[in-house]
Amino acid sequence: MCGRFALTISSADLRDIFSGLDLDDFPARYNIAPTQPILVVIAGEGREQGSNLADRRAVLVRWGLTPAWVKDPKEFPLLINARAETAIGKASFRAAMRHRRVLIPASGFYEWHRPAKESGEKPQAYWIRPRRGGVIAFAGLMETWSSADGSEVDTGAILTTSANAGISAIHDRMPVVIKPEDFSRWLDCKTQEPREVVDLMQPVQDDFFEAIPVSDRVNKVANMGPDLHEPVVIEKLPRQPEKQRPDDGQLSFF
Template identity: 40%
Template sequence: MCGRFAITLPDDAMAQLFGALPSNDLPEVPRYNVCPTTQIATLTSAEGARRLRPMRWGLIPHWYKTPTDGPLLINARAETVAEKPAFRAACRERRCIVPASGFYEWTKDAEGNRLPWYITRADGAPMAFAAIWQEWSREGEDKVDGPTCAIVTTAATHEMAEIHHRTPVILEPDDWALWLGEAGKGAAPLMQPPPEGALRMWRVDRAVNSNRASGESLIEPIAP
């Protein structure tokens, strides 16, 4: 799965990278410990225009009466995303991209302590996670509304599997238009693991185990 990530690109750099118009309410960057249920920057495309816009990380199906009516859906499995009732319409009609610099996964030592790892692209380029989104709203005295999203994951590469058995689907620039629906249909083949050797990873300090931790030191390597 993907439960935490980092994004360090400034808004204007993200907009230039994706050829998108940025919203004026994007979350502040850099962020070294992006957690579920927070607002994240996403890329969508409609009527021939790309937009960088904020969404809540954690897709809320339209039938939820409250955000906690069911499981927290921060990830969608590539193998079943087109079939699950919570995801299938979004997979067909509302695909988006989540920009990231890297993401975290955890192993455990002999005592059961959670040991965090930071994973990024070996070539140093920004990551573009495949994702899907869903508008959600609740009427009433405390009305809540807005777009929500989930990151698509797939089976890990051999090297990544030593840390975790799942990895986000990482899209290459040539695939962005197809995933966003700009280049027709047939995006399913894009939901594959990255090639072997495409990722690099290193142990980081256990400070990131807290969702309140922040700062560049969270991604600095430490001795395994």
């Protein structure tokens, strides 16, 4: 899954990466959490004739998708992630997969390794970023929920897939990464049906990311500084001494 991420690249660099994206300046964000506003890139409504720039717009949405058919969001679970394997057919995501696919810029994401209690290891947070640096684009979905009084809320979710070999030791899921050469195809909901972009929803290559152990301060949304990315030394709990059976003198782990 993806429960926290960061976007620390400058708005100028982001405009370049997304081909002239119309975007205001924004501060670096080191700890983006569910229900907070997130920046998403959507297909635009058409540029002037002769423009050689991609037709894209940036908007803010709440992280946590609410399908249009939901009557009361308070009684509906917060959908921060959507499984790529089932999103096409699942009622909560079907319409967004067909009509509102988006890109979610990120500098990287956080993941927690939660080992079994008997392993003697503590849960460990990791900052996972592109090995070569820069920004990435998660595959995302967007939905606009309208209340009975006519007010609207734009919401979004990140698509996830099975973890690759580089991440699977930490977690069994990871965000879907869309490569720059595939931006236009992913965003094109007019000519590209969901089944035609299934090939884009695959785990990124095994060596694409590097995972850096960091402190558990990222668990608190109030912590928002660059110190969240500082590496820490992984500490393991001391192994419990093996017990001896009084009847046969053999060692036992139980």
